[in-house]
Amino acid sequence: MAGRLTRRTKVTRFAPDGTSTVREDALAVEEPLEIRVGGTSLSVTMRSPGDDFDLVAGFLVSEGVIWSADQLVSMRFCAGTDDNGLQTFNVIDAELSADTPPLDVSLERHVYTSSSCGICGTASIDAVHKAAHFGHLDDASSWTGELLGSLPDRLREGQKVFDRTGGVHAAGLFDASGALLCLREDVGRHNAVDKVVGWALREGRLPLTGTVLQVSGRASFELVQKAHMAGIPVLAAVSAPSSLAVEHAESAGMTLLGFSRDGGFNAYAGPHRIC
Structure with missing residues (x-):
């Protein structure tokens, strides 16, 4: 997992006294992931590769599309290749159960979502409450x-x-x-x-x-x-x-x-x- 999430690169390190050294450093990998539902493109997000099925499932929950495991029938990587013809694993298509409410076409963003941006476009708290399947949270648990x-x-x-x-x-x-x-x-x-x-x-x-x-x-x-x-x-x-x-x-x-x-x-x- 860590091997996919990091990449080595050479950097030049400058010290306060003006001296410099060349060394290797590890970078966090960032790549796009296109999320599709039933073949329909829903969003493109920049993410760290790995745990991609969890990412798609969680995104669908966050958008109010699903809220139960039995609504998510399957997920699969779709064909996608880089300039060298290698599979990128950067497109996932999710299949939902037949009884899942129809996908709201307004959710189809067809836009780029940066790694710093979450639910860009949500207009108000009221809109979120309408989509929250679990409603007002009355959990009585307590913590020290x-x-x-x-x-x-x-x-x-x-x-x-x-x-x-x-x-x-x-x-x-x-x-x-x-x-x-x-x-x-x-x-x-x-x-x-x-x-x-x-x-x-x-x-x-x-x-x-x-x-x-x-x-x-x-x-x-x-x-x-x-x-x-x-x-x-x-x-x-x-x-x-x-x-x-x-x-x-x-x-x-x-x-x-x-x-x-x-x-x-x-x-x-x-x-x-x-x-």
């Missing part, structure tokens, strides 16, 4: 501040690709005891979350009641939205949330933590779950 404060370090311990490149985000799903259920890394923070959600869908775990999603970056609106769509009651981020992220978390019944580092954190929404 000590446990929640320990999650960033537990996430960091599992960031193997970050150790090599320093260039990827991470998302980790933890249960009520603090056990790590799933960790994914990606150049896009929204992709890392989609890969975790997709893993959970394929394992038949949705909705993800009684869990915490710890992410390595900031808590943007799209990350709160993705957690909401998967039924995750608690989202914690090592950096700051946005104003819209806080508003969405409050209206969705979620607990949102920011600046989760060094054993402490700020609770921006849902402090009632912290004991």
Whole structure:
């Protein structure tokens, strides 16, 4: 896995005294992935190769297309080659069950989605609530501040690709005891979350009641939205949330933590779950 996610390159390192040395460095690989449903192109996203089926499954959950494992009949890599005629594995076609609601044509973006962009084009919190199959999150689970404060370090311990490149985000799903259920890394923070959600869908775990999603970056609106769509009651981020992220978390019944580092954190929404 790490071999596909990283690539070696030569760099020239300049020191403060003006001297320079040439050495090898590891880069995080970034490639496009086209997501199709029933042969119809839905989106193109820039991502780290690997766990691509999880990424597609999680993307479909985040967009409100599916919410149960039995709705996702199959996924397959489609023909796609590079300039040398080699298979790129950069196109995936998903087949949905016959009883899955028809795909909303407004979701067909046919646009490029960068690795820093999640649900570009979602106009309002109300639009997300309408698509959220699990509705308002009334999960009554609670966590100690000590446990929640320990999650960033537990996430960091599992960031193997970050150790090599320093260039990827991470998302980790933890249960009520603090056990790590799933960790994914990606150049896009929204992709890392989609890969975790997709893993959970394929394992038949949705909705993800009684869990915490710890992410390595900031808590943007799209990350709160993705957690909401998967039924995750608690989202914690090592950096700051946005104003819209806080508003969405409050209206969705979620607990949102920011600046989760060094054993402490700020609770921006849902402090009632912290004991």
